[in-house]
Amino acid sequence: MTVVFAVSALGKARAPGEFRASVREMRIVPLRALGPVAAAVPVLEALLVVAVWVPALTSWAFLLSFGLIAVFTAALASVLHRRIDTSCSCFGASRTRVGPAHLVRNAVLLAATAAGFAAALAAGGPGSVPVAGSLDPAGVSVALLGAVCVSALVLSTDLLADVFAGTGGAGRRTS
Template sequence: MAYLGIGCGVLLAVVFGWSTASRLRSRRAFGEFAGSLTPLVRRTGAVAVLLTVVEALVPPLLLVAPAWGFGLATGLLAVLAAGVLLVVRRRLDVRCRCFGNGSARLGVRHVVRNLLLFLVAGTGLLAALSAGAAPPVDGPGVLLSAGAAAILATFVVHLDDLVELWA
């Protein structure tokens, strides 16, 4: 269970770290993200700042207080999945700004992606809560689970690019 928790933590840390970095790389990138929230909320600037701060907290929390990090990620992913689902159900033309200035419209695949990440966060939370009973971990196992998670996170981050490539 410890390796599963490590893998879940690395996957989420990479995804949330990448998302945060993509928004904070420039004023324009952050403005585009805030603008994408316009159909859903009134105070887009405040909500954009709040979402970015919460996302930025996830990776360090996963490192120093895994249960708190997984809990925060689980809650945030539930909110994000609900927001994307609302966009899809209302058939709004909102571009995915999850990992930068993407051109893909938010759609069902984004809802599914967020729900799968929600499951990863929930699994990580269960692993973190049962960590006291876990056997010790070894270096190769940690590297294998962390490496596999980093590769999987790269696929998550570039989902829209991969869909566009194969479409």
């Protein structure tokens, strides 16, 4: 989750106009709230990247991440339902149109954040700090490898959607 949100926040920070235009084209936010929402989303994502590593905030960070991703998913589902032909610029500038692959990606993210929340609770609940000797190095290694692989797939959603749609990446912006 932290890798995905970090890349997402950075992508939006690098192309704020693209993200703002994308939110406007989705028609999910009133125009008067467009600027504050477009500015707040990458800031919130960046804060969650940090908060998940603060033991007193870990459970809450996973819970808020789940909520944020649920809102993103509802917005994308609304765009698909209303047949709005737009890109999401979820990770910065992109021309790949919102499609079912984005919902699948978000379902994976929802599952990952739910698992993170459950793991944080199992480790002792909000604010608990695991004892160094209680962590299984092999388990931590497997979890980190899994997180890196899932993050790579999630971050490649637009490219994978283009490949499976037969556009060969033609739907993506190269800049």
